[in-house]
Amino acid sequence: MKRNIILAVFLLIFIVGWTASFAAYKHRQESKTVEDAARLLPTKVKEIRRSTSQKELQKWIKDASESGEKISIAGMQHSQGGQTYFPDSIMLDMKTYNRVLNFQPDKKRITVQSGATWNDIQRYIHGNGLAVQVMQSQNIFTVGGSISVNVHGRDIRYGSLIDTVESLRLLKADGTIINVSRKQNHELFELVNGGYGLFGVILDVTLKLAQDEWYENEVIAMDYSEYTDYFKRKVKHDPNIRMHMARLSIAPDPSFFKEMYVTNYRLLQNQKSTKNEPLRNDGNVVLPKVLLGTSRYSSWGKELLWKTQKNYFLKQNGKVETRNNVMRSDSEFMEYDSQNRTEILQEYFVPVDEFSSYVDDLKAVLTKEDLNVLNITIRYVDQDQQAMMTYAKKDMFALVWLINQEKSKKGTADTKRVVRKLINITLDHGGSYYLPYYPFASQSQLERAYPRTQEFFALKRKYDPSEMFMNYFYKEYGDDL
Incomplete structure (x- = not known):
């Protein structure tokens, strides 16, 4: 009887250990070479992680903060200068983080996770006679990526994408989550829109919509x-x-x-x-x-x-x-x-x-x-x-x-x-x-071209003092300022 109990304990330890290892493996790939749309900067990253869970993303950032790992953030990777990856970094592929969280057709507002594409939004709101205000000429891109480069499009009655962003939630380098808008954390609102993923992980975004016409x-x-x-x-x-x-x-x-x-x-x-x-x-x-x-x-x-x-x-x-x-x-x-x-x-x-x-x-x-x-x-x-x-x-x-x-x-x-x-x-x-x-x-x-460049990079280091969030753009232009 005692022997059976010992065997059962060993078996339980083995199962728990194997399960934990498999769970970790699910979110990782072996060191992998990645490229963006231009294919001019092939780079070996440490791992690629994907998730549908806010808690998991938050844990990864907290762990990286403690271990000193570098984090890069990717959507469709149509930026062409390595803005979505960095050598030996953990690359967060956000495309699976893509749910619609709230839709208020009467107020012409929608809240989506940052991995949602414009096509996802169009399909969701079309039946209510609504449309997007500002996006690129194609609808294949993620909302988080579009905000990070502050896109513009064919519409001439709105400006760039920042005009249509009501608010967003940001996962910061210390693992905390904050609301960012023109009224809350306004400085980060100016920075994250067109911030190339250098200030944190955009979790979800509330956008203003237009009437379909x-x-x-x-x-x-x-x-x-x-x-x-x-x-x-x-x-x-x-x-x-x-x-x-x-x-x-x-x-x-x-x-x-x-x-x-x-x-x-x-x-x-x-x-x-x-x-x-x-x-x-x-x-x-x-x-x-x-x-x-x-x-x-x-x-x-x-x-x-x-x-x-x-x-x-x-x-x-x-x-x-x-x-x-x-x-x-x-x-x-x-x-x-x-x-x-x-x-x-x-x-x-x-x-x-x-x-x-x-x-x-x-x-x-x-x-x-x-x-x-x-x-x-x-x-x-x-x-x-x-x-x-x-x-x-x-x-x-x-x-x-x-x-x-x-x-x-x-x-x-x-x-x-x-x-x-x-x-x-x-x-x-x-x-x-x-x-x-x-x-x-x-x-x-x-x-x-950008007179506030040095201020921008100084604030990057203020909000991310350990320079956890990294990409080639920052390494090329901001790392030594």
Whole structure:
């Protein structure tokens, strides 16, 4: 009998130990190399952890605080400069932390965990005739990641994403959880929106919503020199134009950096319910994928893409669609998998009145440099005085560039050399550049574009004195300040 009891005790100890080991293993992977969308910074992290539990996330942060571990925070990882990981760090993959916590359609408010995507939100609120106020052109991104880079989109009646954030809850480096809003912990509100995951883990967010509406497309071709005046006279002060975008030709002369087309999304006069209108999914992407593919490798391909694209969208004049569907742009055709090459994004912001002379200066550089630009999309963003690292010090046009380059050290160095020239031109015109992408900019360019840079990094160390939350962006620009 005594022997059986001893065996039972040993068996119990074995089961408990095995269970604990298995539970720990569930949340870990062996040391793994991770990459973001650009695939230029492959990095070995210590482990990747995923959770659906606030208590578990809180425990991990407390444990890391005691052990001195570094924490990086990831969503869809479309930031392209290692903002979502760090060597030998514990990477928190937040995509499984994605529940809707509260929805108040009468107040146009929704509270979601930070791993929820814009697509998750659109599907949840669509049946109530509501829509998102501000998001990227695609709906695949997580809310937490979008807040961390303070995104903007096509809507011109709201500013950047910070304008639509009512409040959030933040898991700090010491393991405590606080409310952050314009009234509570206001300084952190300015820091976390556009804070690149350096101040804590965003747990959940309350967002302000908009009414879903019917829009009529208005597509117009013009010369780039006409754009500023057209926008100021015909778009900005017309309250019925709710959303706006434009594209600038990167095809060879005579259209290079000269031809444009703009698309306005005008409020339809006779509104009806949007509740029964299906949410659009990606359509046929074969033709745009082929056209984009040819443009990567030839000038005639760029010309063919531009003419086809421009003519297609001009034929969309008068098309009617809902706000939710305008904000569900196709992105599948842009997927690109090459062993030797990759595609990066750059984004430059320039004051509205500087646009024409700015384009002239860009063209002067690009006619002498070999930079494989595939697309430039233009959006408008209001002045933002809330986020500490604001990219919109004035009312700005945002030029989003898609660039194809070699993945080699030489390819990256060549791109860096040209990009620094483009950033200098942007700064000379009173503009700035966007931070989620590969860190081509110099320290002086960063501080010129973002005058509160040193204050931002000093406050990072105030709120996270052990520098637990780490990524490549901070290591590149803030670690030694």
